Amino acid sequence: EVQLLESGGNLVQPGGSLRLSCAVSGLTFSIYAMTWVRQAPGKGLEWISTISGSGGNTYYADSVKGRFTISRDNSKNTLYLQMKSLRVEDTAVYYCAEGSSWVDYWGQGTLVTVSS
Amino acid sequence: DIQMTQSPSSLSASVGDRVTISCRASQSISSNLNWYQQKPGKAPKLLIYSASRLQSGVPSRFSGSGSGTDFSLTISSLQPEDFATYYCQQSYSTLWTFGQGTKVEIK
Numbered sequence: 001e002v003q004l005l006e007s008g009g010n011l012v013q014p015g016g017s018l019r020l021s022c023a024v025s026g027l028t029f030s031i032y033a034m035t036w037v038r039q040a041p042g043k044g045l046e047w048i049s050t051i052s053g054s055g056g057n058t059y060y061a062d063s064v065k066g067r068f069t070i071s072r073d074n075s076k077n078t079l080y081l082q083m084k085s086l087r088v089e090d091t092a093v094y095y096c097a098e099g100s101s102w103v104d105y106w107g108q109g110t111l112v113t114v115s116s
Numbered sequence: 117d118i119q120m121t122q123s124p125s126s127l128s129a130s131v132g133d134r135v136t137i138s139c140r141a142s143q144s145i146s147s148n149l150n151w152y153q154q155k156p157g158k159a160p161k162l163l164i165y166s167a168s169r170l171q172s173g174v175p176s177r178f179s180g181s182g183s184g185t186d187f188s189l190t191i192s193s194l195q196p197e198d199f200a201t202y203y204c205q206q207s208y209s210t211l212w213t214f215g216q217g218t219k220v221e222i223k
Contacts, residue, residue: 035212044203044214044215044216044217045152045154045160045203045205045214045217046214047205047211047212047213047214050210050212059210059211061211062117095159095160100207101148101150101165101166101207102150102162102165102166102205102207103150103152103160103162104162104171106159106160106161107159108159109159
């Protein structure tokens with residue numbers, strides 16, 4: 001059974017930093033591209049970043065480029081999202097997802113709240 | 117960036133109704149269009165990929181069609197468990213974009 005388990009969500013002040021993790025099991029992690037998608041409260045889905053299986057290629061939405069960094073550790077089957085210079089509008093549930101064209105598997109999501 | 121526009125934003129329907137949701141891309145995306153269903157408090161679930169391919173385990177009452185810029189998701193006979201929000205997503209660009217969602221409510 002494929003499982004994606006996010007962690008690291010928390011309450012943080014504007015301008016602060018946070019690192020999200022996603023532990024993956026049940027698939028050969030290193031061959032799959034991985035993606036982060038977020039959903040602000042009561043809003044729709046927003047793609048924010050994708051990383052290739054090797055980690056050599058990364059892609060970002062304009063809304064987070066320069067502030068967020070996606071990475072992965074294939075030896076630990078873990079995906080990361082380092083978030084800096086957080087803004088109130090970054091408040092959302094962050095989902096870890098498997099896929100480079102569509103998402104077959106989703107995590108349960110972790111809540112990031114940016115507020116003073 | 118490629119913009120995805122869904123219509124309607126919401127609809128009310130009855131069990132047994134045929135429901136169609138539209139999704140339009142701001143430029144041609146070939147068949148690189150996927151559909152998801154999301155229920156409150158849950159992660160989305162893939163229904164259709166590559167415009168018309170039914171994901172394994174998804175009931176056959178769901179179908180997708182279209183190519184280029186215009187796409188649709190059809191539920192042939194709405195069931196109680198189908199009341200949810202539906203999103204389209206393009207993967208033509210490595211910078212994915214989602215539609216704004218269509219909420220299907222009980223009439």
